[in-house]
Amino acid sequence: MNSYSLPELLAANPYPGRGIALGRTADGKQAVMIYFIMGRSANSRNRVFVETPDGIRTQAFDPAKLEDPSLIIYAPVRRFGTSTIVTNGDQTDTIRAGLAAGEDFVQALRKRTFEPDGPNFTPRISGIVEDNGDYALSILKSADGDPASCRRYFFEYASPLAGQGHFIHTYQSDGSPLPSFAGEPTQITVPWTTPEECAQVLWENLNEENKVSLFVRFLDLESGEGKSVIVNKNA
Numbered sequence: 001m002n003s004y005s006l007p008e009l010l011a012a013n014p015y016p017g018r019g020i021a022l023g024r025t026a027d028g029k030q031a032v033m034i035y036f037i038m039g040r041s042a043n044s045r046n047r048v049f050v051e052t053p054d055g056i057r058t059q060a061f062d063p064a065k066l067e068d069p070s071l072i073i074y075a076p077v078r079r080f081g082t083s084t085i086v087t088n089g090d091q092t093d094t095i096r097a098g099l100a101a102g103e104d105f106v107q108a109l110r111k112r113t114f115e116p117d118g119p120n121f122t123p124r125i126s127g128i129v130e131d132n133g134d135y136a137l138s139i140l141k142s143a144d145g146d147p148a149s150c151r152r153y154f155f156e157y158a159s160p161l162a163g164q165g166h167f168i169h170t171y172q173s174d175g176s177p178l179p180s181f182a183g184e185p186t187q188i189t190v191p192w193t194t195p196e197e198c199a200q201v202l203w204e205n206l207n208e209e210n211k212v213s214l215f216v217r218f219l220d221l222e223s224g225e226g227k228s229v230i231v232n233k234n235a
Contacts, residue, residue, distance in 0.1 A: 003187045004187065005188070021165050021167040023165020028221075033217040034202065045212055054078050055079055058075075074089050080100065091112045124138075168185040
């Protein structure tokens with residue numbers, strides 16, 4: 001399987017929607033976690049990422065302009081035990097609650113479906129990274145736009161290779177309705193050595209009109225120390 005450049009994939013797609021990329025640095029010493037959000041509506045664009053004690057959450061940049069918060073205000077990243085959870089919705093909390101109850105990533109997500117935002121029926125994408133660098137990704141999506149059926153896909157990456165990662169996002173591209181992501185997560189190269197370098201390159205390649213916020217975290221697999229970078233268009 002070929003590995004692709006994540007910046008080039010982003011530059012070629014004006015609207016991948018929300019995206020998760022997980023992987024490992026080229027020296028094999030750090031796990032890499034990336035999450036970004038984009039928006040076409042004023043409500044979606046009126047957001048920023050803010051830090052929390054165990055991760056990040058979305059927040060209205062201008063509270064007076066916030067319309068329906070149900071699908072845009074949530075905690076995309078949360079830590080629990082030896083796991084970091086990364087998702088595009090409130091299923092972050094579902095996964096965390098499942099882990100606390102002794103369930104695993106898959107069991108927790110079997111309780112959820114895609115977002116109820118017809119006609120798009122936006123997929124719920126989720127990832128989990130263990131402190132040893134192993135990770136998994138998931139997508140919960142409608143049956144080709146038919147909300148009568150939910151299709152759940154899970155992808156596990158044990159002992160991931162150095163310099164490699166996997167990228168999943170909500171939409172194949174722009175459209176009306178928006179076409180859901182299809183196929184396996186895309187295998188990508190991970191050439192960056194710091195979260196700052198990674199964030200700068202990715203932010204430059206996200207569509208200028210549609211990008212909203214970006215989160216990058218590098219986790220040292222030996223010490224357990226992590227470093228995060230947040231970039232918000234609404235600074």
